[in-house]
Amino acid sequence: MSTRNTTKGARTREDILRAAADIASVDGLDGLSIGRLATELGMSKSGLFAHFGSKESLQLATIEEARQRYIQEVIEPALSSRSGIVRLYALCEAFLSYIERGVFPGGCFFASAMAEFDAKGPSSARGRIAECQEQWMTTLERAAEGARASGELRADSDSRQLAFELEAALLSANWYFHLFHDATNIERARHAVRTRLSREATPTGLHQLLPEPRGAG
Amino acid sequence: MSTRNTTKGARTREDILRAAADIASVDGLDGLSIGRLATELGMSKSGLFAHFGSKESLQLATIEEARQRYIQEVIEPALSSRSGIVRLYALCEAFLSYIERGVFPGGCFFASAMAEFDAKGPSSARGRIAECQEQWMTTLERAAEGARASGELRADSDSRQLAFELEAALLSANWYFHLFHDATNIERARHAVRTRLSREATPTGLHQLLPEPRGAG
DNA sequence: GCTAGTATAGCACGGACGTTCGTGCTATAC
DNA sequence: GTATAGCACGAACGTCCGTGCTATACTAGC
Numbered sequence A, B: 001m002s003t004r005n006t007t008k009g010a011r012t013r014e015d016i017l018r019a020a021a022d023i024a025s026v027d028g029l030d031g032l033s034i035g036r037l038a039t040e041l042g043m044s045k046s047g048l049f050a051h052f053g054s055k056e057s058l059q060l061a062t063i064e065e066a067r068q069r070y071i072q073e074v075i076e077p078a079l080s081s082r083s084g085i086v087r088l089y090a091l092c093e094a095f096l097s098y099i100e101r102g103v104f105p106g107g108c109f110f111a112s113a114m115a116e117f118d119a120k121g122p123s124s125a126r127g128r129i130a131e132c133q134e135q136w137m138t139t140l141e142r143a144a145e146g147a148r149a150s151g152e153l154r155a156d157s158d159s160r161q162l163a164f165e166l167e168a169a170l171l172s173a174n175w176y177f178h179l180f181h182d183a184t185n186i187e188r189a190r191h192a193v194r195t196r197l198s199r200e201a202t203p204t205g206l207h208q209l210l211p212e213p214r215g216a217g
Numbered sequence C: 001g002c003t004a005g006t007a008t009a010g011c012a013c014g015g016a017c018g019t020t021c022g023t024g025c026t027a028t029a030c
Numbered sequence D: 001g002t003a004t005a006g007c008a009c010g011a012a013c014g015t016c017c018g019t020g021c022t023a024t025a026c027t028a029g030c
Helices: A008-031 A034-041 A045-049 A055-079 A085-101 A109-117 A124-149 A159-180 A184-200 A203-209 B008-031 B034-041 B045-049 B055-079 B085-101 B109-117 B124-149 B159-180 B184-200 B203-209
Strands: none
Touching: A008 A034, A008 A055, A008 A109, A008 B008, A034 A045, A055 A085, A055 A109, A055 A124, A085 A124, A085 A159, A085 A184, A085 A203, A109 A124, A109 A159, A109 B109, A109 B159, A124 A159, A124 B159, A159 A184, A159 B109, A159 B124, A159 B159, A159 B184, A184 A203, A184 B159, B008 B034, B008 B055, B008 B109, B034 B045, B055 B085, B055 B109, B055 B124, B085 B124, B085 B159, B085 B184, B085 B203, B109 B124, B109 B159, B124 B159, B159 B184, B184 B203
């Protein structure tokens, strides 16, 4: 698949980054250590290190790897829904599914990273994480704005506020699901998303949210 | 004040724990290092270490210190409000104010700690953090339940669900406020809390939420 | 099949970590 | 005035960290 058709070095690099993203989702990007990563992959510290040249560079590359996975597992599936309130809803559902599926073993990589760097001083990793988070919020906001423009959300709807509230529910689902090992928290977020969207929807939008009438496929 | 009236060792211990809670709110309980803590306080690593005997014990004690601060700065002020929807609202406002005031330099200590231990394996620190978080959720839930019992929230209201959604807004306020250095996110949470409570409130409850009529003080 | 170049391993470094130990202050108790 | 307890100190430990340097193994093109 994505391996082959490329040089050996590039392939091991990908292997490294996959493992790095998994570990970092659990232990954080600072907790990710080169020695442990090398052991886990059965290679030497220095051999692994040579691929990146610095820990900071490894962290940045790991973020990009996680970003690709996020796009593939959350964004793209949802963007295949037609725009409007359905897409907005699909984005939320795609996120919750991504948590349930355990795409990263430590829960959402970006939630973990955001929390880790939240209050720390500036660094390139922190900056990149903030960019990613901002971009995700904007994705939600644009979807809401699209739904509003096509009359599926109320005209006086505040898209950024709505995005904030939806994201709040999604994030909390992630935290409490893992902290208490209790999937009920994902259902709570689901419920919150649905009622919040229903409240903000116009009758037209509400109709889009309901299951398709028979014979539509 | 709280110093004096106690032995010297106990006072230093308090000083240590105050600094430890501040540092841990920024760098996490694992990122909290004994050497750095000692340097910050102008004392020796070993002298400081002797107060606790192990890093794990220091972490536990730091959690208790943070818990006391949280109770003093969030819980107690809110519990002085009379029970019902007003108290529930006061709890949310007290939390947001606690974030704004910067009671911990790294934002909410327990939010940081929850995120840090979220996906990690069991440890005494993780267990204690989960307990604290559970207790806070229960505090919100009980306040909601009280409001429902006294007819200020709708009879079919789901108190735990409401607590989850309020907490979601509060947590996200904390994350995004610090990540983007933008206090707008606190206002968004404020707005979310108010509308969510208004939606769930009965006419009686709604009246409680509005500013007091003149002459009431 | 030899050579160029890339990929990995080996080894050593300086520093920070948690932890232990022996020692010296500085009060209080006798 | 001497014995005792509490508190803090400096030095050292073993381990792990990120990072360099150097040599060896592999791989690809002629």
